[in-house]
Amino acid sequence: MKILDALPERVSIYEVSPRDGLQNEAAQVATHAKVRLIEALVRSGLRRIEVTSFVSPKWVPQMADADQVAHMATPPEDVRFSALVPNGRGLERARAANLGEVAVFLSASGTHNLKNVNKTVEQTLRAFDRVIEPAVAAGVRVRGYVSTVWGCPYEGEVATSESLRLAKTLLARGCYQVSLGDTIGVGTPLQTRAILDVMLAEIPAEKLAMHMHDTRGTALANVLVGLSMGITTFDAAVGGLGGCPYAPGAAGNLATEDLVYCLQGMGIETGVDLEQLWQAGQVAEALVGRKLPGKVHVAGVRSLAH
Amino acid sequence: MKILDALPERVSIYEVSPRDGLQNEAAQVATHAKVRLIEALVRSGLRRIEVTSFVSPKWVPQMADADQVAHMATPPEDVRFSALVPNGRGLERARAANLGEVAVFLSASGTHNLKNVNKTVEQTLRAFDRVIEPAVAAGVRVRGYVSTVWGCPYEGEVATSESLRLAKTLLARGCYQVSLGDTIGVGTPLQTRAILDVMLAEIPAEKLAMHMHDTRGTALANVLVGLSMGITTFDAAVGGLGGCPYAPGAAGNLATEDLVYCLQGMGIETGVDLEQLWQAGQVAEALVGRKLPGKVHVAGVRSLAH
Numbered sequence: 001m002k003i004l005d006a007l008p009e010r011v012s013i014y015e016v017s018p019r020d021g022l023q024n025e026a027a028q029v030a031t032h033a034k035v036r037l038i039e040a041l042v043r044s045g046l047r048r049i050e051v052t053s054f055v056s057p058k059w060v061p062q063m064a065d066a067d068q069v070a071h072m073a074t075p076p077e078d079v080r081f082s083a084l085v086p087n088g089r090g091l092e093r094a095r096a097a098n099l100g101e102v103a104v105f106l107s108a109s110g111t112h113n114l115k116n117v118n119k120t121v122e123q124t125l126r127a128f129d130r131v132i133e134p135a136v137a138a139g140v141r142v143r144g145y146v147s148t149v150w151g152c153p154y155e156g157e158v159a160t161s162e163s164l165r166l167a168k169t170l171l172a173r174g175c176y177q178v179s180l181g182d183t184i185g186v187g188t189p190l191q192t193r194a195i196l197d198v199m200l201a202e203i204p205a206e207k208l209a210m211h212m213h214d215t216r217g218t219a220l221a222n223v224l225v226g227l228s229m230g231i232t233t234f235d236a237a238v239g240g241l242g243g244c245p246y247a248p249g250a251a252g253n254l255a256t257e258d259l260v261y262c263l264q265g266m267g268i269e270t271g272v273d274l275e276q277l278w279q280a281g282q283v284a285e286a287l288v289g290r291k292l293p294g295k296v297h298v299a300g301v302r303s304l305a306h
Numbered sequence: 307m308k309i310l311d312a313l314p315e316r317v318s319i320y321e322v323s324p325r326d327g328l329q330n331e332a333a334q335v336a337t338h339a340k341v342r343l344i345e346a347l348v349r350s351g352l353r354r355i356e357v358t359s360f361v362s363p364k365w366v367p368q369m370a371d372a373d374q375v376a377h378m379a380t381p382p383e384d385v386r387f388s389a390l391v392p393n394g395r396g397l398e399r400a401r402a403a404n405l406g407e408v409a410v411f412l413s414a415s416g417t418h419n420l421k422n423v424n425k426t427v428e429q430t431l432r433a434f435d436r437v438i439e440p441a442v443a444a445g446v447r448v449r450g451y452v453s454t455v456w457g458c459p460y461e462g463e464v465a466t467s468e469s470l471r472l473a474k475t476l477l478a479r480g481c482y483q484v485s486l487g488d489t490i491g492v493g494t495p496l497q498t499r500a501i502l503d504v505m506l507a508e509i510p511a512e513k514l515a516m517h518m519h520d521t522r523g524t525a526l527a528n529v530l531v532g533l534s535m536g537i538t539t540f541d542a543a544v545g546g547l548g549g550c551p552y553a554p555g556a557a558g559n560l561a562t563e564d565l566v567y568c569l570q571g572m573g574i575e576t577g578v579d580l581e582q583l584w585q586a587g588q589v590a591e592a593l594v595g596r597k598l599p600g601k602v603h604v605a606g607v608r609s610l611a612h
Binding site for chain 1: 313491494495496520526530531535557567568571599601605
């Protein structure tokens with residue numbers, strides 16, 4: 001068997017720019033501008049978009065308008081909007097906004113979890129009692145995030161056995177999919193293979209997603225490993241929106257345009273129109289008022305042969 | 307066999323920043339500053355560096371000081387400096403500077419070759435009569451470049467059969483290695499596999515190198531394919547120096563730091579100290595007076611766990 005012999009025909013992209021992309025931005029982004037970004041993302045053909053986060057505005061001021069964003073942005077029939085939800089209050093707000101999907105998050109690194117949500121991992125899992133099961137009971141799909149799977153800014157290496165335990169716990173409790181996060185963008189390809197070997201021994205590939213940050217330029221190489229091992233959902237953010245709080249100015253999420261460009265080049269369907277997606281990246285850039293780092297975003301998508 | 311089952315233990319990096327990196331820079335870079343960059347690259351552990359280009363200053367003003375650069379920068383015992391040489395006059399200059407290696411270049415796309423050196427491909431091959439054979443006869447190693455292998459800004463797709471023909475011709479005439487270039491950074495992984503399948507059917511892997519531009523973020527993913535197929539020499543430029551004349555502001559060469567970070571993470575030896583290499587990237591950035599796009603360059607190389 002040769003490298004890349006068993007690629008999927010189709011990949012599902014889970015777009016996180018309105019949430020993971022914006023949450024660390026210093027610029028105050030107007031609510032209507034966020035809605036404009038979401039609409040541009042929908043126009044590009046993206047079918048799964050995380051539109052906001054129902055966290056306390058005290059923690060993440062950028063998401064203080066979560067209710068308005070979720071109310072104003074209405075998904076077309078075939079599009080699913082989701083929102084990050086840390087607790088029961090968040091779920092109520094998501095349901096009030098008629099969201100059909102929510103996402104819960106925790107970290108495989110205890111220290112990172114504590115610094116991120118001020119709870120231990122076990123306390124976080126208990127807080128999900130008022131999110132996962134009630135959401136599922138109410139017909140709301142729940143997605144899980146396990147972050148710092150590839151490494152932690154505080155603890156360094158993270159045991160994959162702990163990531164596996166958390167992913168299995170979230171799935172057992174009702175999450176339809178768990179997204180494994182390289183939160184600080186340290187992952188390299190053999191590490192990705194090793195992590196996925198452990199995960200896929202106990203979890204079907206379609207229940208997993210990869211959420212790679214491109215802080216050190218390795219996101220797409222890691223995606224390639226995931227693809228070849230059967231992963232078919234990848235998180236990304238248009239323009240590479242989303243900084244890394246630990247490395248000011250550094251690249252954030254894998255840029256959706258780069259991902260789509262690479263997949264298209266391999267004949268893998270995404271349902272996304274790259275030209276329209278590039279336009280959405282222009283909207284995102286205008287919105288945050290700084291240059292975004294995505295490579296295709298910068299290079300453009302003009303036809304190559306004149 | 308699983309993905310990445312047969313990786314090399316060691317990779318050789320061919321650093322092109324002083325030449326390919328600088329040749330399109332608008333800023334006038336002082337000769338002593340170029341020498342400082344070369345010295346910083348040597349300190350990082352890089353052992354193959356293309357230090358300048360003996361083209362006419364009328365074509366590439368940035369390289370008008372090629373003779374001085376080559377004279378001032380003296381390689382340690384175990385380091386090889388090389389320079390681009392388009393013709394017999396260039397070879398004379400390279401020999402006068404005591405360079406032990408030169409590089410010749412042509413394009414697999416006729417239109418690109420014509421626009422680049424104002425000669426047809428066959429005229430270019432004839433001009434090499436006064437470079438390759440005389441150099442080899444004088445004990446000077448010759449490296450070949452075949453560019454636009456992954457695509458041409460004028461012609462679009464390029465026939466791999468033509469790239470193969472040119473690579474074989476250069477090797478038959480005495481080049482010790484041919485570097486295949488994705489000059490405009492359009493390559494994607496399955497394309498890379500297809501190109502290398504054709505190449506490796508007739509050329510041993512150690513006679514080939516890959517020279518990938520990161521214009522659309524795919525360089526490292528393509529390198530991963532090359533690695534898994536036996537390629538062990540990769541060209542790169544510190545900081546991702548080197549723009550793309552067809553896409554202003556777009557990323558240029560694969561950043562050496564990103565390549566080294568990824569290889570180190572896979573346990574593949576490069577002989578390069580990443581911290582020192584990052585310092586060389588700071589020298590490069592100061593030299594051109596603009597922010598460089600390399601991801602590790604921007605993110606830094608501080609230890610992750612505090």
